[in-house]
Amino acid sequence: MKHVLITGCSSGLGEAAVLRLAKAGYRVTGTVRRQTDADRLAAAAGPDASWILMEVTDDRSVRDGLGGLIERRGAPDVLVNNVGVPCLGSMEELRIPDFRAALETNVIGALRVYQAVAPAMRRRGSGQIVNLSSSIGKAALPIYGGYCATKFALEAMSEAMRYELAPFGVAVNILEPGIIATAFRNKKQAQRNDRIPANSPYGNRLDNPAPPDLMQRISTPEEVAAALQQLIETPQGEFRRVCGRDAEAFLEARRKLDDGAFERHLTGKGYAAIL
Numbered sequence: 571m572k573h574v575l576i577t578g579c580s581s582g583l584g585e586a587a588v589l590r591l592a593k594a595g596y597r598v599t600g601t602v603r604r605q606t607d608a609d610r611l612a613a614a615a616g617p618d619a620s621w622i623l624m625e626v627t628d629d630r631s632v633r634d635g636l637g638g639l640i641e642r643r644g645a646p647d648v649l650v651n652n653v654g655v656p657c658l659g660s661m662e663e664l665r666i667p668d669f670r671a672a673l674e675t676n677v678i679g680a681l682r683v684y685q686a687v688a689p690a691m692r693r694r695g696s697g698q699i700v701n702l703s704s705s706i707g708k709a710a711l712p713i714y715g716g717y718c719a720t721k722f723a724l725e726a727m728s729e730a731m732r733y734e735l736a737p738f739g740v741a742v743n744i745l746e747p748g749i750i751a752t753a754f755r756n757k758k759q760a761q762r763n764d765r766i767p768a769n770s771p772y773g774n775r776l777d778n779p780a781p782p783d784l785m786q787r788i789s790t791p792e793e794v795a796a797a798l799q800q801l802i803e804t805p806q807g808e809f810r811r812v813c814g815r816d817a818e819a820f821l822e823a824r825r826k827l828d829d830g831a832f833e834r835h836l837t838g839k840g841y842a843a844i845l
Contacts, residue, residue, distance in 0.1 A: 703810075
């Protein structure tokens, strides 16, 4: 059975993916930053899951963690670059250190892990990379511009990776979920409270309630984990897989509408895209 390596497994989608894939018979290695998370998850995931303490923003941590894994087990059959952090704020008010930190985790961290694993996959002549993007990695929204920029960058890197590795028998895929009901949303609210000034001219963009039809369409971590499993089981299928009814509706509008019509669509949703 395939060996799957998943980054960022202490909660949310990463945790759900480890539990689902281990139950399905995969050998899974998850990365976490704290031993307490590894201990808690080990009891839930069972003997088919193992854990690495690793920080994707640290060269030595990734080198030691993944170098040891590859030495013991060989390259994983599948790498899932899941780890990510939010980055909220208007582009006018976004603090450069906050943006740099998001780039370091969401973009450079993903690349760092990829570079640790891809050579062994290439030499073996098989493997799969799945990069966790987002529906707003294809079309940006106000206040989320910093986060969108990291996912746009991940999409671009994924395309290059796919072309580069295809001749060596290694597939690269992107999963594009919409909103997921995880602690990630709580982190975004904490950032909103910390990073957007009380008198910000853009603050109302986050304070307005989300459209009811949108909140009825968001996905659970388990639903996204199921889509991830399907992608792992069909690596030669579609390059990008959209997950979640909210993501499907959003990206369908982006595909079908020109820039002006899409701006009017967003304005109707309360994003005030039209001057």
